[in-house]
Amino acid sequence: MTRLNSHALRLVGLAALLATAGIFAKAMDIGAQPPSPARQIAEAEEAEPPEVLVGERLFEETRFAQFYFANSGGDANAEPLPGGGDPVVATLITPDGPIAGPFAGKSMSCRQCHLESQAAQTPGGGFRTYADFAVRSPVPDRGDGEQLTVRNSPSLVNLALNTTAPAELYHLDGQFPNLEKLVADTLTDRNFGWKLTERPAAIRHVASIVRNDNGQGELAQQNGGAYALVLAGKSPDPRFVLPESYRLDVAKATDEQILYAVGRLMAAYMDSLFFARDEAGAFAGSPYDVFLQKNGLPRQPASGESDLAYSRRLRRLLADLKQPRFVTPADGAFELSDQPFAFGAQELVGLQIFLAEPQGRAVDATELQQGKVGNCMVCHVAPKFTDFSLHNTGASQQEYDAAHGEGAFANLPIPALKARNANYDAYLPPTSLHPNASGVFRKPADPANPALADLGAWNVYLNPDFKVPPEKLEALMGLAKVPNSGKDAALTQSLARFKTPGLRDLADSAPYLHNGSKGTLEAVAEFYRSFSQKTRAAQVRNADPEIGRIALVQDDVAALAAFMRSLKEDYGLD
Incomplete structure (x- = not known):
């Protein structure tokens, strides 16, 4: 199958959806046919900026991992690896058991935990919105007892809308001030098999792969040639000629400079990941979006209107x-x-519950x-x-309470x-x-060890090693700038806080919550x-007050789940 960049896949998916919905017929002469899928794909790939195409290649690069370093004999182009690939990528973990992994025989890459169409044809798999199927993702085995990530793999789509x-x-938990830092630290930490004491070796290895890539590998053949040429802006394929601001002479650059150049390119790629939108920038891919359009309801805020004000107006x-x-x-x-591609009476009831707030400061x-009264849109605007x-x-x-008994977390x-x-x-x-x-x-709760818990942003706020500006975390916690005398209280308020996930196309990013503890949308609503x-x-220790303003009865659960399911779309259509 011809490899397509993910932005092209999304554009083709939107084109197919709009064609199916009859929207092309309104935009063109009656009876006119939409462009062929091949034409749509070609145009989408041609329109994609070079830094995004190169960033996607780096996102899928399997040679940055410690396993490759340890098994390639110092050869930056050793493929296949002697003795086979890392066992951790041989399978994908799903709630129903392991399935065949799309990267078997290789080693870890970002794509392993942030899938799109790679497992679509695998029995037990399917399409993903840049997440995987696991409650917590497996990491390479280094004999140190670390086998899983601390948290569920989040979807990366719409990341740039922040x-x-x-x-x-x-x-x-808000650990990283930018995507470049996130990438650099991920490539050189435990997710890629590197122990923290091996960070200098990890940086040297990433730089070595970039410097010494011979351009003969499958990714290189499809994506502009050797990294040294691509980063210098000298790719023989014009689609991959980087703008000046992304170029780097890898022969003269330091290892750190190469690592962060990789981070910048992968950040450009992640910043290109969006759910389907029309030319006006309004979301257009889900039954929910079509419902708003069919009823003449606004699909995005007016100029100068906040998302919260828009949600209340809606x-x-x-x-x-x-x-x-x-x-x-x-x-x-779909x-x-x-x-079914549908938004009916039950979904409408669910939407109204989702948008409903209590009449007063507290529910009566x-x-x-x-x-x-879902009060959901206060956070999920x-x-x-x-x-x-x-x-x-x-x-x-x-x-934590499930592991140690009701009320244990409070103590x-x-x-x-x-x-x-x-x-x-x-x-820390x-x-x-x-x-x-x-x-x-910063550990999952463990019935065998009551000392372990995941306190989220508590680990990041005022952590001298992470160096995240405290005012940024304070803002994201809804706190006014906290003076030094109030830092202790602010730390208490950071306990067990996590970033609000987006809800679009939830069907392709289960399981849910930061710990992957909910397998269905009904379970989320019941939670x-x-x-x-x-x-x-x-x-609830340090509960967000807005949670207490939710008033749901058992009969509301199915309607809320139905509405959230209506946010699905054909993301990653191949």
Whole structure:
């Protein structure tokens, strides 16, 4: 099969969806045919910027891993690897057991945990929105007991839309101030098999692969030739001639400069990943989007309107919608799944629950009895369905209490700021500066060890090794700039906070929550119903107050799940 860059796949997917929905017929003469898929693909690839194409190649590069370093005999172009590839990539872990891995025989790459169409034809697999299938992703075995990532692999699509949040930080706990740093640290840490004490060797190895790539490998043949030529802006294929600002003479550059040049290119690629939008920038790929369009409802904020104000305006417009025009399979069809292309009465009820807020600052007795107050859009603001901020929903507490008994998380001893930073190794995550740190508060809960828990942003806020500007994390926690005298209280408020995920195409990124603990959308809705009750009863440690403003009854769960399912689209159509 001809390799296509993912942006081309998305454009072809949108073209197919619009053609199926009959939208092309409105834009063209009646009876005119849309461009052929081959033409759409060619045009999409031609339009993609070179830095994105090169960034995608680096995203899929399997030679940066420690396993390749250890098994290639110093040859930057050794393929296949002697003795076969890393066992960790031989399979993909799914809730139903392991399936064949698309990179068997190779070693770790970013694509291993952030899939698109690579497992689409594999029995038990399917399409993914730059996530994998695992609760927590496997990592290479180095004999140190580390076998899984700490958290669920998040979708990377729409990452670049983080423009309205008060501060731009990345990873589920806000550890990275930019994507370049995220890439550089990922390529040289445990996800790629490198121990923290091996960081200098990891950097040298990444630089060596880039310098010594001979251009004969499959990725190189399809993506512009040897890295040295591509990074110098001298690729023989004009599609891959980088702009001046991305170029680097790898023969003269330091190893660190090469590593961060790789980071910049991969950041450009990740910044290109979007769900389907029309020429006006409005989302257009899901049954939900088609429902708004069919009913003349706005699909994006007006100029100068915040996402939250838009979401509230949409709620009012829906309340006035007397005869809704529902979406049926006559309006479109998914080509990548059996899910009906539909937005009906149940989805509308779910949307209205999703957008509903309590009448007052707290839910009243009537709302508690009747339900239908999701308060979801306060954090999952439309149309992106995320505020990119940090919240504690209770997910870490639920995981910890499931391991150690109800109420155990509330009694977990957690040090104050001075004690924490005075004994880094005892409490904070390991880094290259503190490779022997315990990281006890950045671990999944373990029934055999009550000291372990995942406290999210608590590990990052005022961590001297991470050097994330505290004002950025404070902004993402909804705090005004905190003076030095208030840092202890702010640290307490950072406990168990994680980034709000987007909700588009959730069907292709299960399992859910930062710990992958929910396998279905119904389970997610039930989790919020349950923890809203716990929050009102003051039984959730450091709960986000908005969780307590949710008022759901059991009958609301199916409708909420139906609405979230309507955000699906044909992402990655091949």
